[in-house]
Amino acid sequence: MKKKKPLTRSQNMARIKSKNTKPEIYIRKLLYKMGYRYRVNYSRLPGTPDIFILKYNTAIFVNGCFWHRHENCKIATFPKTHAEYWEKKFRRNVERDIKVREKLFEMDISVITIWECEINKMQRNEEYKEKYLKILKDRIERVFNYEEEDISVQMEIAEESMQ
Numbered sequence: 001m002k003k004k005k006p007l008t009r010s011q012n013m014a015r016i017k018s019k020n021t022k023p024e025i026y027i028r029k030l031l032y033k034m035g036y037r038y039r040v041n042y043s044r045l046p047g048t049p050d051i052f053i054l055k056y057n058t059a060i061f062v063n064g065c066f067w068h069r070h071e072n073c074k075i076a077t078f079p080k081t082h083a084e085y086w087e088k089k090f091r092r093n094v095e096r097d098i099k100v101r102e103k104l105f106e107m108d109i110s111v112i113t114i115w116e117c118e119i120n121k122m123q124r125n126e127e128y129k130e131k132y133l134k135i136l137k138d139r140i141e142r143v144f145n146y147e148e149e150d151i152s153v154q155m156e157i158a159e160e161s162m163q
């Protein structure tokens with residue numbers, strides 16, 4: 001098998017910054033199949049949610065783990081050079097996310113974050129995907145208010161309690 005050439009830094013940046021990235025489209029298609037209708041890149045709300053489901057007043061952000069600093073995630077590595085630059089940049093991203101979340105909360109909009117690594121896993125693992133989508137559905141429709149924000153963390157807790 002031929003190895004794929006690694007992307008250059010600028011290609012990488014372009015991929016990260018562009019709207020309608022592949023993971024986003026993957027999730028949108030799933031949500032559509034589940035019967036949800038939504039707006040994308042909804043700029044009328046703080047933070048321009050990637051997906052907004054009006055019926056349930058739910059905003060969904062599809063976050064890259066590196067840029068949004070997903071906790072305890074393998075993808076959220078810390079670059080070894082220019083540490084100060086990166087730290088500042090990351091802090092700004094995280095602070096922005098927190099502010100957006102607070103604003104949406106005040107508007108009684110529920111916020112769901114779907115992480116890049118979770119989407120990767122869904123694409124590889126059908127069983128994980130099924131369980132994930134079940135919790136996602138509960139979250140969107142506000143059937144349960146789960147304690148853990150991350151859906152995959154919530155899944156782990158549910159599995160532990162069953163053993």
Ligand SMILES: [Zn+2]
Pocket residue numbers: 065070073074075076115116117118
């Ligand atoms: Zn992650």
